Amino acid sequence: MTATVLTPLRTEWLALKPALSGDVRRTGRSRGLAAPLTGPAVIAGVAGALDASLVPGDLVVATRVGERELPAAPLLAGALRRAGLRVHLGPVHTAERVVDDPAERARLAATGAIAVDTESALLLAGLEHAVVVRAIVDTPEQRLLSAGMPVRGLRALAALRSAGPVIEQWAAAAADREVVLASPRSFCAGVERAIDIVDKSLERNGAPVYVRRQIVHNRHVVADLEAKGAVFVEEVEEVPEGATVVLAAHGVAPAVRADARRRHLQVIDATCPLVAKVHAEVKRFAGQDHTVFLIGHADHEEVVGTYGEAPDNIVVVNDPDHALTVEAIDPAKVSYVMQTTLAVDEAEKTAAILRERFPALRAPRKDDICYATSNRQQAVRTVARECELVIVLGSRNSSNSLRLAEVARGEGAAAYLVDDLGEIELSWLQGVRSVGITAGASAPPRLVDEVVAGLAGLGPVTVRETEVVSENVRFTLPREVS
Numbered sequence: 001m002t003a004t005v006l007t008p009l010r011t012e013w014l015a016l017k018p019a020l021s022g023d024v025r026r027t028g029r030s031r032g033l034a035a036p037l038t039g040p041a042v043i044a045g046v047a048g049a050l051d052a053s054l055v056p057g058d059l060v061v062a063t064r065v066g067e068r069e070l071p072a073a074p075l076l077a078g079a080l081r082r083a084g085l086r087v088h089l090g091p092v093h094t095a096e097r098v099v100d101d102p103a104e105r106a107r108l109a110a111t112g113a114i115a116v117d118t119e120s121a122l123l124l125a126g127l128e129h130a131v132v133v134r135a136i137v138d139t140p141e142q143r144l145l146s147a148g149m150p151v152r153g154l155r156a157l158a159a160l161r162s163a164g165p166v167i168e169q170w171a172a173a174a175a176d177r178e179v180v181l182a183s184p185r186s187f188c189a190g191v192e193r194a195i196d197i198v199d200k201s202l203e204r205n206g207a208p209v210y211v212r213r214q215i216v217h218n219r220h221v222v223a224d225l226e227a228k229g230a231v232f233v234e235e236v237e238e239v240p241e242g243a244t245v246v247l248a249a250h251g252v253a254p255a256v257r258a259d260a261r262r263r264h265l266q267v268i269d270a271t272c273p274l275v276a277k278v279h280a281e282v283k284r285f286a287g288q289d290h291t292v293f294l295i296g297h298a299d300h301e302e303v304v305g306t307y308g309e310a311p312d313n314i315v316v317v318n319d320p321d322h323a324l325t326v327e328a329i330d331p332a333k334v335s336y337v338m339q340t341t342l343a344v345d346e347a348e349k350t351a352a353i354l355r356e357r358f359p360a361l362r363a364p365r366k367d368d369i370c371y372a373t374s375n376r377q378q379a380v381r382t383v384a385r386e387c388e389l390v391i392v393l394g395s396r397n398s399s400n401s402l403r404l405a406e407v408a409r410g411e412g413a414a415a416y417l418v419d420d421l422g423e424i425e426l427s428w429l430q431g432v433r434s435v436g437i438t439a440g441a442s443a444p445p446r447l448v449d450e451v452v453a454g455l456a457g458l459g460p461v462t463v464r465e466t467e468v469v470s471e472n473v474r475f476t477l478p479r480e481v482s
Contacts, residue, residue: 001459003040003171006033008119012045015157019164022171029119033126040129040174040459042076042167046156047092047117047134048099048144050109054136057155059085059163060115062092062132068124071450072457076131078422079166085159090114092132094121100144109140131170131457135159166426173429174458180387181452182379182438183467186445188372190272191216193475194249197270198225200481201246207231210239211246212256213301215270216442217398219419224444236260244268250301251275253308268480274370275302278337279309281364285335286310290362291328293317295350296339300399303339319346323353334358338368341400341441343407344377371473372441373400377407379468383436384411386466389428392417393447394440401440408436420447421454429458 005024007013013026027033047060054060061077062070073089080087093113099105108116120132137156138144187195194215201209207229214222214232222232230246236259239245244266247256251271260267271279285292291313296303298316307314317323317336328334336354338347347369355361367374384390390408394401394417401417408415413436418424429435435455439448455461476482 001039001174001176003042003174003458004037005042005044005167005171006123008045008123011157012160015161016044016164016167019161020168020171022168027119027123033123036126040457041127042170043120043123043130043132044160044163044167045117045119045134046137046160047115048105049115049136049139050093050105051088051090051114052140054088054114054139056136056138056142056152057086057159058136059087059159060092060134060136061087061089062120062134063089064091065094065124065132066121068121070131070457071453072131072455074420074422074450075424075454075457076133076166076170078424079169079426080133080163082425083162083166085162088114092117092120092134094118098144102140102143105140129457129459133163133167135163169426170458173426175429175433176460177432177455177458177462178434179452179455179461179463180383180434180436181448181463181465182376182383182436183465184372184375184379184469184471186439186441186443186448188370188441189473189475190249190274190370190372191442193477194270194272195221195225196477197268197481198230198246199228200477201244201268202229204481205244209244209246211248212236212252213248213250215246215248218395218440218442218444220444220447221442236263236265239263239265241265246270248301249275251279251305253305255308269478272340273475274340277366278306278340278368281337281368282306282309282314285337285362286313288333289313290333290335291315291330293326293334293336293354294339295336295347296342297399300339302341302399306337306339317350317354320349320353323350323357328358331358332360334360335362337364339399340368340370341373341403342369343403344369344374370441372471373403375469375471376400376404376438376441379466380404380408380436380438381411382466382468383438384408384413384415387413387434387436389413389432389434390415390436390438391424391451392438392440393420393451394443395419398440398442401443404438404440421450424451
């Protein structure tokens with residue numbers, strides 16, 4: 001299966017046909033399809049701008065045309081942007097005639113549409129799997145029938161031609177697919193608790209509520225909370241004296257709390273209870289004058305916070321190779337703890353080497369690797385054994401998300417970590433009929449839904465879920481917001 005490219009005008013057809021090897025059809029203006037297409041399609045042509053930020057030669061990928069939602073738009077827009085093109089995402093309005101009157105354009109702009117054409121809605125009526133890309137030829141300030149129109153027209157057609165290689169990739173990636181969802185995936189109890197703390201702080205105290213560092217390591221979560229009035233700072237010194245500050249889920253060193261007290265800040269602690277448990281273990285072992293081996297990544301915020309509990313006693317151990325070289329002041333008084341978001345297998349290899357080298361080594365009372373981290377790794381391992389490609393949703397500074405991609409690759413699947421649908425590359429999908437999807441513990445569930453809907457723009461998708469364990473963990477909120 002490949003995608004069909006539909007161009008209403010002959011000039012549009014002439015611009016794109018040389019760049020494409022597949023089926024490129026001229027449909028004619030203001031007419032629907034003579035017969036419905038069963039496969040995916042790309043509607044490509046020119047349009048007029050309604051948004052003042054658009055200029056001739058810009059590309060618009062439609063998120064909606066009329067009442068028709070086009071959830072694959074971010075996937076195409078991302079590919080076009082990576083090709084160096086100037087791309088806008090937004091609704092497109094289809095009018096019965098060419099709209100050149102400024103007052104009429106202003107009325108349409110008030111609906112939220114950013115561009116107007118005369119064909120897309122009619123063509124979409126016969127399509128189940130489709131995307132729409134339009135090159136801007138005129139704007140409210142540079143009207144269609146005004147001086148400079150030939151130059152603007154050539155600029156728009158050149159932009160359309162420049163989009164040709166990406167449209168070719170889109171066509172090559174078209175296919176019927178099975179999507180396998182790993183379960184559990186996405187938010188864990190600690191992340192839900194941390195987000196709830198910020199939300200409830202905003203409800204109780206009003207904006208702004210300050211948050212030290214990212215509340216969880218996900219840019220979508222941070223952006224959503226910023227839109228509600230949260231202000232993210234690097235250090236508590238940036239928070240006005242007497243204001244409210246939320247400490248992020250990864251935990252902080254005691255010095256941070258001391259700084260907050262000096263500034264008379266109202267502190268609300270969103271530290272994940274499982275991270276707090278590791279802090280308590282470190283203090284217990286250090287109180288017994290142990291060398292505490294902290295298995296984890298030295299630059300991760302969780303490890304930085306844990307290390308701050310007893311810097312004179314802690315030795316950070318990065319990996320199994322590092323475990324072969326670390327030393328203790330007294331080999332008879334040694335213990336270990338772990339960063340909660342590590343890959344289970346590698347963390348256990350590191351601990352095994354430490355146990356072999358230090359027979360007196362004491363372990364935590366309970367495993368430090370977070371239940372959610374373990375469960376998500378088990379689930380993605382199962383999915384990776386069934387799929388050619390695994391998409392992991394999560395930000396690159398999210399340790400648990402990075403580990404999910406590593407675990408999937410370890411099972412032989414191609415696996416990529418992306419923030420959202422727009423970061424998926426079309427080349428990854430070419431020839432792939434089975435796609436596994438999971439999300440790190442800090443990634444919103446809606447991102448998974450968006451990827452599934454986006455893949456449907458490339459052809460029919462069947463979805464099934466593989467659940468390896470059921471999660472029902474809930475953490476209570478601190479008294480300041482409960």
